[in-house]
Amino acid sequence: MVSHPGGSPDPRRIRRLKSPGAVEVEVNAEGVPSRLRLRGAWHDVCLIRRPWRIDQHWWRAEPVSRIYYRVAPEDGPPLTLYRDLVTKTWARQEY
């Protein structure tokens, strides 16, 4: 393989919009988010829409498999979370 003529990637040059960010989530017995940690404090959340699942790029080396949840904290605007079924992690994302 030919080595790259350039240096390390500069993340400033190209950015993705709506990149997900890691978030701490607690789930209830059904696996649905019940608590969420925002700005260092835990908040109870309730589901405001039925969860939806996406499975994409299963033919590639980095498949995408997620279940999205639209939740509302008790004292804040609604937000979107997803459970990454590949890495088994939670993330918050603008949808």
Place this chain on the structure above:
Amino acid sequence: MRIAFVSIPRFPCAVEVRRQPSLAGQPLIIGDAEQPKRVLDCSEEAGSRGVRGDMTIRQALSHCPEATVLPPDPVLYRATWESVLDALGEVSPEIEDEDLGRAYANVDGLEGHYRDEKALASHLIATVLDAAILEAAAGIGEGKFPALAAGTACGPGESCIVPAGAERAFLAPLSIRLLPIEVRMLTRLDLLGLDRISDVATLTVSELMGQFGFAGERLWQLANGIDLDPLRPRKLPETLQATTLLESAVAGIDVMIAISGQLLSRMKPSLAGRAARELILQAEMESGRSWEHRLVMREAVSEEQRLTFLLRSALTNFPPPQAIRSLSLRLSSLTGESGKQLTLGQKQRQQRQLEEVIRQLKTRYGYSPVYRCVDVEPWSVIPEDRQILVESDV
């Protein structure tokens, strides 16, 4: 003039075997990047079973079903060959790059540096081995064709010398297929029942000219070991190159177009006042193999708008076959910019003002904090795949 011919037969296959030694001795077919896929190169084992260049892969596999078929890795082949040419350039200042795996070197006057021409040829083979870990064959003769015939007569790692004055005798028993002439001439020689070079050499110039016109004279010269074709030393054209490494593989053509536009913007200051005749897009794909697309323009182009259009067309019409991990843009064969009167108007002024502001911000912060939002896959269900922010460069 004493010329050395250095050859690495079936070069793409040799490079693939170097990368994956378990392929040695196996029938191997390398496809090209066009559609329908055709044979770019094949190993000797596949060749002996009837596989020929320019066959479709389907045809080739019907001849040799057990062959391993690999996609091409043009960037690797070219980089490897360039390293060989650079190394040969250390031995002789005049190297002609005939094709991948085939080069001529002017070795006139080098005899004083070596015990004899055999030692010189061995040094050339060792040079290639050091540079690319590939075994080359070397032939030395008076002129290009005798050198080529000598180099073709020996196997990898071997050399063959045709002493001055012995060209005709050396070439006599060889097949006419070795002659660097047009296919229609070879076919005609076949029809005339002339199989060996000696069969052609015994004919007179006027007899050959009667059959082939002026080309007959060159044919007679070649058959008699006279090749007046001059060596054309390779030139090292000035090249501008920029590369973007991607954090994750990108498959969308629109993203690639956006990235190529950004690469072009990065080159713009270096390109100032000059125009490019050749545009080369290279990518490293998800599989680790490379992709390349070359575009030679009829006239040198310097306008960013025109270059952007060419990049867009190239990526739309000849997209990489897989998702890519990096994209490089090279502008080559640079020339002076030819004058063209552009319309001056409000739009250009605003554009210049914007560029100036971005330039100042870049100087202040070390990078451009201004971004353009580019739709990539607005229909995608994955939010982060829908749009990207591209640094607005000047």
